[in-house]
Amino acid sequence: EPEVTQTPSHQVTQMGQEVILRCVPISNHLYFYWYRQILGQKVEFLVSFYNNEISEKSEIFDDQFSVERPDGSNFTLKIRSTKLEDSAMYFCATSLQSFFYEQYFGPGTRLTVT
Amino acid sequence: QKEVEQDPGPLSVPEGAIVSLNCTYSNSAFQYFMWYRQYSRKGPELLMYTYSSGNKEDGRFTAQVDKSSKYISLFIRDSQPSDSATYLCAMSASSGGSNYKLTFGKGTLLTVNP
Numbered sequence: 205e206p207e208v209t210q211t212p213s214h215q216v217t218q219m220g221q222e223v224i225l226r227c228v229p230i231s232n233h234l235y236f237y238w239y240r241q242i243l244g245q246k247v248e249f250l251v252s253f254y255n256n257e258i259s260e261k262s263e264i265f266d267d268q269f270s271v272e273r274p275d276g277s278n279f280t281l282k283i284r285s286t287k288l289e290d291s292a293m294y295f296c297a298t299s300l301q302s303f304f305y306e307q308y309f310g311p312g313t314r315l316t317v318t
Numbered sequence: 319q320k321e322v323e324q325d326p327g328p329l330s331v332p333e334g335a336i337v338s339l340n341c342t343y344s345n346s347a348f349q350y351f352m353w354y355r356q357y358s359r360k361g362p363e364l365l366m367y368t369y370s371s372g373n374k375e376d377g378r379f380t381a382q383v384d385k386s387s388k389y390i391s392l393f394i395r396d397s398q399p400s401d402s403a404t405y406l407c408a409m410s411a412s413s414g415g416s417n418y419k420l421t422f423g424k425g426t427l428l429t430v431n432p
Contacts, residue, residue, distance in 0.1 A: 247406065252418055
């Protein structure tokens with residue numbers, strides 16, 4: 205069964221460093237999303253991406269965050285200068301356009317900022 | 319008032335019990351209602367979705383939506399120890415265009431005891 209994959213599974217970084225989280229979407233899916241889940245909190249929407257541009261972003265997704273699909277397969281989330289409060293699980297999700305509500309999540313990347 | 323409220327539990331039941339999980343919401347624009355299952359430190363796994371009001375059944379799982387009360391439920395019949403997980407409700411207020419983000423409840427931790 206097709207699945208969303210994410211790398212790395214765990215990333216430890218120092219405050220102020222840049223990190224790139226990677227996702228490989230399900231092959232025929234065209235909508236991509238990033239969500240995050242701070243430990244003990246709810247899953248929160250960050251950004252949606254379609255046709256090589258951002259469709260929607262939340263207030264969390266400030267200038268420190270960016271997304272791109274650099275090579276037609278990977279979908280990346282970059283945090284330019286990490287803060288302690290960026291520590292969380294980051295989930296990539298993908299969907300078909302016509303079935304956007306069926307979003308399939310990857311296993312997540314646990315980001316720890318020290 | 320939070321957009322989506324979900325009792326975090328924990329909920330502990332004996333094997334074979336009927337489990338009822340619920341969410342309430344305040345945004346009347348929500349049209350699509352999803353239930354996800356999340357095992358510890360894993361990504362959310364889509365269980366079921368329902369559009370607008372009504373019931374939907376899939377094996378041992380039944381999802382109900384009551385839009386007039388802004389209340390959704392997931393029932394699990396003949397619960398099994400393998401059902402032990404956190405159950406997340408999620409909702410979407412699609413109006414066409416790009417508004418495909420999911421808004422999640424905090425999740426209910428369920429333990430089914432053998």
